[in-house]
Amino acid sequence: MKRSSVRSNIIMVLILIFVLSQDRIMAQSPDIFRLEYMIMPKNNADAQLSRYKMVVNVPLKVKDSNNVIIGAEYNYLAYKLADNEYFDSEGLENLHVVDLNLAYVYKHNQNWRFIGVVTPRLSSTLTNPLENGDVSVNVTAGAFKERQDIDKPMRLVIGLAYNSTVSLRIPLPFVYYEKRFHPNWSYVVGLPKTGFKYHLDDTHLIQTEFILDGYFVNLQNNIILPNTGFASSVSSSTALLTIGYQYNISKIMSFYGYVGHTIFQDGVLRDKDRNDIFTLNDEPSLYFRTGFRIGI
Secondary structure: OOHHHHHHHHHHHHHHHHHHOOOOOOOOOOEEEEEEEEEEOOOOOOEEEEEEEEEEEEEEEOOOOOEEEEEEEEEEEEEEEOOOOOOOHHHHOOEEEEEEEEEEEEEOOOOEEEEEEEEEEEEEOOOOOOOHHHEEEEEEEEEEEEEOOOOOOEEEEEEEEEEOOOOOOOOEEEEEEEEEEEOOEEEEEEOOEEEEEEEOOOOEEEEEEEEEEEEEEEEEEEEEEOOOEEEEEEEEEEEEEEEEEEEEOOOOEEEEEEEEEEEEEEEEEEOOOOOEEEEEEOOOOEEEEEEEEEEO
């Protein structure tokens, strides 16, 4: 099988994973390996969120142009809050999200591929042995079209996703469209990411992004809140505007850095029925992200 076919299959899988991970920090792209650090410094709510991320993906040839792709992603998040009279926030300083992505890609014809992705997820503080709320499963089905051999290369991903950790537990449609409309310019339209890229040359890239971001983590040790009961999980939803620079060491290896600011942010504690019972952070924040990646 040609390398370009394997590359297209992996890209499709990772775009789907990226598009559909709306309950955790999201920055995935077509990577074989990625190391990344992100921080949202203290704001007017005296809240700070930081994250370390590692991504690994391995493609396995099945037959013809079909692939099985096995991937894993680990996120370590630390939510640091100012001392307050309501509860001890120490339990929010060690949050873990681990995904195992199992995907099968079927090549229908030269232009279209179909894919199914199953993602078991561990999302927990891991202070005790595993419990029911720590594990969930997401399922994705989609179709992918890519044309890189034309004057204006493009990618299109459409499909349905079921995410068991969001409040609306039904399959939801999604779309992702990327096109290079000028030798130096390209754009991405979709959710959770929309943006423009300016390609100075093969080594330097400047990019703007609008991102919807977030996470959901089970609290093994419930937090007692005066007058509102017990918090059994923590979640955050964020909308961001960023601008960044990428330096390409080679065709597949690069360093990058982004700065930005939130447009919307809502970090909350939830009860066992996933109702919001306490607001941790709803103030604007700065945003910084940097990392190293090996692409395909």
